[in-house]
Amino acid sequence: MISPSQKRIFWSLVWFSVLILSLPTIIVVGASFTAGNIISFPPDGFSLKWYEKIALARDLRHAFVRSLIVSIICLAVSLPVGTLAGIALTRYRLRFASALQIYLLLPFTIPLIGSGIGMMLLFGSWGILGNLWPVGTAVAVINLPFIIWSVSSSAAVLDQDLELAAANCGAGRIETFLHVTLPGVMPGVITGGLLMFVLAMTEFLVSLLLTDARTVTLPVQIYNNVRSIITPDLAAVSSVFVVIALAAVWLLDRLVGLEIFLKSK
Amino acid sequence: MPFEQDKEHGFRYLLRWRTMDFLEAILDRLWPRRLARFTGWLMMLPALLLVGLLVIGLFQIAESSLHTLDRSTFRPSEDFTLQNYRTILDSATYSWVLLRSVLGAALTVVFTLLLAFPFAYILVRTENAPVRKVLLVTLFLPFFIGQVVRAYGLLIILGTNGMVNQGLGLVGIEPIRLLFSFPAVVFGEVQYMLPFAVLMLAPALTAIPREIEIAASSLGANWLRSLWYITLPMAKPGFVGAGLVVGTLTLTDFAIPVMLGGGSQDFIANAIYDQFFRTADQGLGAALSLVLVAVGSAFVGIVVAVFGVGTLSMGIKK
Numbered sequence: 001m002i003s004p005s006q007k008r009i010f011w012s013l014v015w016f017s018v019l020i021l022s023l024p025t026i027i028v029v030g031a032s033f034t035a036g037n038i039i040s041f042p043p044d045g046f047s048l049k050w051y052e053k054i055a056l057a058r059d060l061r062h063a064f065v066r067s068l069i070v071s072i073i074c075l076a077v078s079l080p081v082g083t084l085a086g087i088a089l090t091r092y093r094l095r096f097a098s099a100l101q102i103y104l105l106l107p108f109t110i111p112l113i114g115s116g117i118g119m120m121l122l123f124g125s126w127g128i129l130g131n132l133w134p135v136g137t138a139v140a141v142i143n144l145p146f147i148i149w150s151v152s153s154s155a156a157v158l159d160q161d162l163e164l165a166a167a168n169c170g171a172g173r174i175e176t177f178l179h180v181t182l183p184g185v186m187p188g189v190i191t192g193g194l195l196m197f198v199l200a201m202t203e204f205l206v207s208l209l210l211t212d213a214r215t216v217t218l219p220v221q222i223y224n225n226v227r228s229i230i231t232p233d234l235a236a237v238s239s240v241f242v243v244i245a246l247a248a249v250w251l252l253d254r255l256v257g258l259e260i261f262l263k264s265k
Numbered sequence: 266m267p268f269e270q271d272k273e274h275g276f277r278y279l280l281r282w283r284t285m286d287f288l289e290a291i292l293d294r295l296w297p298r299r300l301a302r303f304t305g306w307l308m309m310l311p312a313l314l315l316v317g318l319l320v321i322g323l324f325q326i327a328e329s330s331l332h333t334l335d336r337s338t339f340r341p342s343e344d345f346t347l348q349n350y351r352t353i354l355d356s357a358t359y360s361w362v363l364l365r366s367v368l369g370a371a372l373t374v375v376f377t378l379l380l381a382f383p384f385a386y387i388l389v390r391t392e393n394a395p396v397r398k399v400l401l402v403t404l405f406l407p408f409f410i411g412q413v414v415r416a417y418g419l420l421i422i423l424g425t426n427g428m429v430n431q432g433l434g435l436v437g438i439e440p441i442r443l444l445f446s447f448p449a450v451v452f453g454e455v456q457y458m459l460p461f462a463v464l465m466l467a468p469a470l471t472a473i474p475r476e477i478e479i480a481a482s483s484l485g486a487n488w489l490r491s492l493w494y495i496t497l498p499m500a501k502p503g504f505v506g507a508g509l510v511v512g513t514l515t516l517t518d519f520a521i522p523v524m525l526g527g528g529s530q531d532f533i534a535n536a537i538y539d540q541f542f543r544t545a546d547q548g549l550g551a552a553l554s555l556v557l558v559a560v561g562s563a564f565v566g567i568v569v570a571v572f573g574v575g576t577l578s579m580g581i582k583k
Contacts, residue, residue: 003482003487003488005488006488006489006492009383010383010386010387011383011387013379013380013383013384014383014384014387014400016380017380017381017383017384017459018400018403020452020455020456020459021403021404021406021407021456021459021460022403022406022407023418023422023428024415024417024418024419024421024422024456025406025407025410025415025418027418027421027422027428028414028417028418028421031421039421039424077315080311081311081312081315082312084308084309084311084312085308085309085311085312087308088304088305088306088308088309089309091305092304092305092308093305094305094306094309100309103313103316104312104316106316106319106320107316107319109513109561109562109565110319110323110558111513111516111517111534111554111557111558111561112517112519112534113517113519113533113534113537113538113554113557114322114323114326114517114554114555114557114558115319115322117322117326117537117541117550117551117554118319118321118322118323118325118326118554119318119319119322120541121322121325121326121329121551122318122321122322122325125325137315137318138318140315141315141316141318141319142319144312144315144316148312172285172286172288172289172292173289173292174285174288174289174292175285175289198409201411202409202410202411202412202413202414203411204411204412204413204520205519205520205534209538209541219411219412219413219414220413222413222414222417223413223520223524226413226416226417226420226524230420230421230424234417235417235421238414238417238418241410241411241414242406242410242414244409245406245407245408245409245410245411246406248409249402249405249406249409252405253398253402258398258401258402258405259397259401261401261464261467261468262388262389262467262468262471263468263471264468264469264471264472
């Protein structure tokens with residue numbers, strides 16, 4: 001099957017990839033437990049003092065809460081919008097469907113800095129900068145294709161006859177939607193929602209452009225602090241993100257199974 | 266739901282049913298059934314409007330790119346001019362920044378695909394389920410951790426007292442300055458892009474039947490020949506998709522160049538940011554943004570024209 005020399009070469013490249021992908025994470029988490037005052041590896045003794053410090057740091061705590069609010073706003077915007085669009089794309093025969101797909105993929109094809117600057121100018125002219133809800137909305141826009149894609153792939157496998165059967169039994173349009181269509185696409189909605197939430201938690205560039213000193217979110221706060229001085233408290237904050245990511249990967253695996261991403265479409 | 270019979274009042278109509286009837290009546294008023302063929306568009310409307318924010322934003326950028334900065338008032342001047350674009354064309358600094366971004370993106374594509382192909386191949390072909398799971402988690406974890414934290418991790422590793430330098434010290438090599446250089450930025454980009462590339466490549470490799478490779482080797486091809494004549498050509502759509510995604514994301518990246526390049530290795534996005542937030546020359550920054558959108562679209566256009574859309578066509582399944 002795979003010859004020994006091919007195996008050796010491929011596996012050494014894979015090991016290198018695994019190393020560069022996971023080493024930064026391991027180092028950051030390791031460094032957060034140091035008892036010393038500078039980042040060093042191996043860590044200088046074991047302590048939780050940096051976690052105590054970030055728990056007491058007002059700016060980090062506020063930034064974390066703001067990130068949570070931004071993620072919730074992003075979900076509140078993108079879940080209904082993305083679900084409706086995903087269902088419409090697969091369940092209805094729309095004219096100009098290919099042009100529509102190109103349009104809906106604009107958030108991915110326009111460079112992030114372009115999207116961010118554009119929305120900054122737009123929101124600025126509307127006088128709504130300085131609030132958190134425009135940030136949440138902007139993050140929802142730039143990641144919208146993820147949830148549309150997730151919902152529409154769920155809707156594609158839903159049997160169209162189920163809706164007709166419901167209508168045949170006397171269910172109205174709203175009842176059919178709430179009791180047949182929506183439960184049918186729920187796996188896609190949940191997966192998409194999970195992606196949107198985590199991506200909003202970690203979003204950086206657009207948040208950097210749309211926030212000011214009073215509305216800064218956690219990734220932007222980390223960026224600001226990295227530039228001034230690197231201390232282990234940042235490693236502790238970063239570990240919070242690692243925990244969130246671990247939870248997200250675990251959930252994603254439970255919900256749809258990571259292997260689904262290997263399927264050929 | 267079974268019908269419930271109330272002894273005294275006769276048949277009872279459930280509140281839930283009444284609410285539903287009420288809602289259906291409202292819907293029939295607002296959106297009569299004869300409009301049914303537009304229902305799809307009605308459901309699509311919020312998404313169209315939301316993405317519309319980006320389109321209006323682009324028009325805003327285009328509008329402000331036509332005003333130069335009035336140095337006496339430090340406000341954009343009133344009259345329309347293409348002067349900002351001329352400034353970009355004439356400036357050696359921006360040519361360098363543009364060249365650096367394109368070169369960085371090209372190198373990142375090459376190195377990322379080089380690492381992503383064996384990763385995706387093993388991921389798809391291995392029969393060991395736990396190994397596959399571990400590799401998948403290794404891939405997804407960084408994707409969810411976010412760019413800033415990942416760049417911070419690389420910053421620690423590559424720093425003067427970082428792990429790489431300590432490792433070099435063990436074999437008697439003096440610490441070298443790894444950070445804030447072009448190679449450091451490219452390394453950071455490769456590390457950042459690897460999961461994207463593998464996830465774009467893997468479905469294309471899954472689509473290649475294992476039997477074809479077996480047939481090639483039973484006809485006497487060694488693994489290099491079967492790789493070159495069978496696997497790589499058949500995986501081309503995956504390579505095109507992965508190359509496009511990695512290329513455009515790197516070309517337009519902001520965080521890695523600024524954090525690992527330390528201001529000396531700016532890409533276009535960094536130059537745009539500086540125009541808006543350091544020099545406050547909005548017009549020039551806006552012009553640069555449009556140039557970036559144009560360069561990015563041109564890159565996508567050329568790749569698509571030469572190689573076809575690859576695996577990107579499945580972006581939204583129909």
